Amino acid sequence: MVPTSYYILLSAILFTLGVAGVLIRRNAIIVFMSVELMLNSANLAFVAFARAFQTGNAVSAAAMSGQIFVFFVMTVAAAEVAVGLALIVAIFKSKHSIDVDQVHQLKG
Amino acid sequence: MHESSTFSLSSLVPLIVVFPLLGVILNMLVGKRLGDPWAGIIASLMSGLAFVIAVLQLVGLFLEKFHATTVTIAEWIVIGTLKIPWAFQVDTLSVTMMLLVTGVGTLIHVYAIGYMKGDERFHRFFVYLNLFIVMMLFLVSGNNYLMLFLGWEGVGLCSYLLIGFWFDKGAGGVGNARAGRKAFVVNRIGDFGFVLALFLIFWTSGSLIFNDTFKYFEEKAKEHAAAVTAPAPAAAAGAKPAEGHGESEGPTTEQIATAITLLLLVGAAGKSAQIPLFVWLPDAMAGPTPVSALIHAATMVTAGIYMIVRSNVIFHLAPTSQMVVALIGASTAFLAGTIAVGQFDIKRVLAYSTISQLGFMIAAAGMGAYVAAMFHLLTHAFFKALLFLSSGSVIHGVEHGHHALHAHGGGHDHHEAPAPDAHGGHQAAHASAASPDHAAESYDPQDMRNMGGLRKHMNVTFWVYLIGAIALAGMFPFAGFWSKDEILADAWLIGSKQPYGVAVYVLLSVAAFFTAFYMGRQVFMVFFGGARTDAAKHAHESSWVMLTPLVILAVLSVIGGGLNLPKFIPGGEALGTWIEHSVEVHAVDFNLTVALISTGVGLFAIFLSYLVYGRSPMMTMTDPLERLGFLFRFLNGKWYVDELYNAIILRPVEGFATFAAYALDWDLWHDFFHDVIIAGGFRWFSGFLAGFVDKGIVDGFFDGLGGFVRETALNFREFQTGYVRNYALMVLIGVVAVLGYFLFVR
């Protein structure tokens, strides 16, 4: 059996990659995808912990709550992507570019 | 001396100043409306009432057996130990002066009604005259030195006001005013000495009231005499401190008395025109003739003598001062007598004559012959006032003659004589319009050279003038003979005891010689011979208003000697015994030798003047004496005393004043100190405050603060780059920090 901490470590690595992607890439779509990666890694951690909490013969509600949470996260991620991409399209219409570095009018 | 408790005539004495004071107020308020002559009549009436009160005082003293009385009205000054009341002293000495002042004063008031007729400031003249009477009465009737000084200053003020009465006339339009100022300033110098004497009197005796002061000095004299005669028993007396009252320590009584009396002499020299302060009196002739008569002959100038006689107790303690006083008086008599010989102005001759006669009186007072001094004071008042008023009549007459000549409307308001005593203002009284023809001619009605032969035109004036002149010359049996002789007899007596008396006698005798000579000269020049000018030819007599007082005074000049005839004549020494009730004095016996010598000298002088002026009367403007050349010019130039004073006193003072005003005050103080140091320094300081402190430090601080904030803000602004990725990075940094904290620190 695979120890839970391996799954958590994997989740951490994927999360870090997602963070790096958000910070480094300038293409707005790529940035968004990095955000999805981050969310995904969080899901993985949830499921791993859900499995880890399942001990005994009865289905523990606490354990299942982890998977319920993943369910909600996915829903929210989907909604978020829809709105986010609509935003990017709207920005592209006025700026004709999806480079996030072009949107720096609020500089101080 | 006692306070009056029941009703006595002496309690009326305050009225003596109330009446003239009433006259002053009345004339000040309604005098202008009353006008000529009612303002003058009221003033004369008030003066006459004062005379009545004085007579009542005389009667009262007879009733009181000549005991002196003090009538206190109110407290004046009460400071610590100094108590000075408003109090009148009614004793024989003060009553004598009161009678003289009010009597002669009233006569002169009446005369002035006629003399000042038509003057545009008629009522003001009488305001001043009455004010003078008030002040003079304070002077003579006060019971303390401060009241005397009040009157002293008051008559000085009135003298100034009256000398400059025609203030817009005179040499250069200011001559009369200048004369008034000169009188005031020279008097002030004398007053300075007087005030110092007052301080000393108060300092030593603790009071300014006559009786208290004299009592103190008499006691000191007794102590001194006792200590001198009996030095040994001082040790035996035991309880008394051996040194006594400042015998070995501090000044002696004699030294103090000498100081006081010498300072009093300075004051008397100012007021009574002695050396060296006599220069104001000739200039004072710029005033109207009644003023000259009243103030500068009969009353004010005698205040100095009165003051010395009153202070006789102190003078007795200072024999040195007595010598100084006598010598000053005698020298002045001599000096003035010689100057009078060389004068051409009729009033100037009389002015110098007054100075000379005052010298006689001062000399007498110095020698301790107080009766002689008072006697001469009285007789001199009679005939000098007479002479002045008569000269006024003469001047009037000649002026009328001058106007009669230039009948078409001409009045002269332009008579400016070279000497600054121009009578010019008087012409304004007659002036209606200035006549252009007279612009070229400067006619001086007071110059004796413009007169001559007036006895034919002005008979009464001539006779009264003659009487006055003979009385002044000291001819038997007129008043002047008796009084002047008594002084000479006193000098002879002193001369037999002390050497200075000889000098006094000689000087006074020579002065008497000159007196007779210049009076003869004057009478011959004015009344005898032929008229030298047309004006004199047409002169006419004055009105009865002016002549009546002249006649009265003439009578007094004749019989005035009866006041103090020698002892051997029944009724003699009346004045002497009268004065002796108030003053410690012994009248001297009649000295036949002295009388004969003085009569001989006088007759010789008159004869001499006849030789020069009477036998071949002057027909030209040249005085026969001018043949003496420089000597005559020296006398005419008044021994150049004024010029001397001008050079050694006035010029340096003016120079210093100019220096102080321009160099010290303006240049140094204003320009340099104020502008440069104070203003400049202030400007520098405010500039420093504004620039360095305000702009530099305060502004700099706040600007720096603002700048610092701005710089900081500018730097912090860099955080807001506008790049989303940067913001995300910031979040990551925060996350890492918090995570690390929670995992490792806690």
Added chain:
Amino acid sequence: MTLDLIIFLVLATIAVLAALAMLLSDNAIYSALFLIVNFAVVSVFYLMLNAPFIAMVQVTVYAGAIMVLFLFVIMLLGADKLRQPQTDIPWQQPLAILLGLVLLGVAAFAIVSRGSVSAPSPLSDQMISAFGSPFELGKLLFTTYLFPFEVTSFLLLVAMIGAIVLTKEEKAKLLPRRPTKS
């Protein structure tokens, strides 16, 4: 070294590499495809973790719907190739990598030092089919988590409306312009 572990390691490597490739790829379409690979691998992990429903949902929703949406937008915007000239903030990249490594290090340290190295207890037979089944999921979802479930539906409605509103053209731009007199 059991089979599970080997499979896990292999799949983990694939997942990490796919993620890296997604990051580093210049072409956006390639990035999207690599991400799909990543999602698929994660789905397998779910299966290994006894969460069959979640695995299927992952494939359906994430890889199937979300990523397809991404691809649509990429192609719509022509964003596959992005001009990548000089950047205004050159210091961003090194710093980001550094911080990312720090974050990883911190997390790894925390996990390794405190995490359990033991595997989870094996499931009993009836548990294998019960745990993670739709039945169990649904039972929990419609009882304890009913409220969040309804709110989520509301959330999806809002997202739909939002997407439509954001991309709607201005009415003024749609209407034909009135010809101006010239």
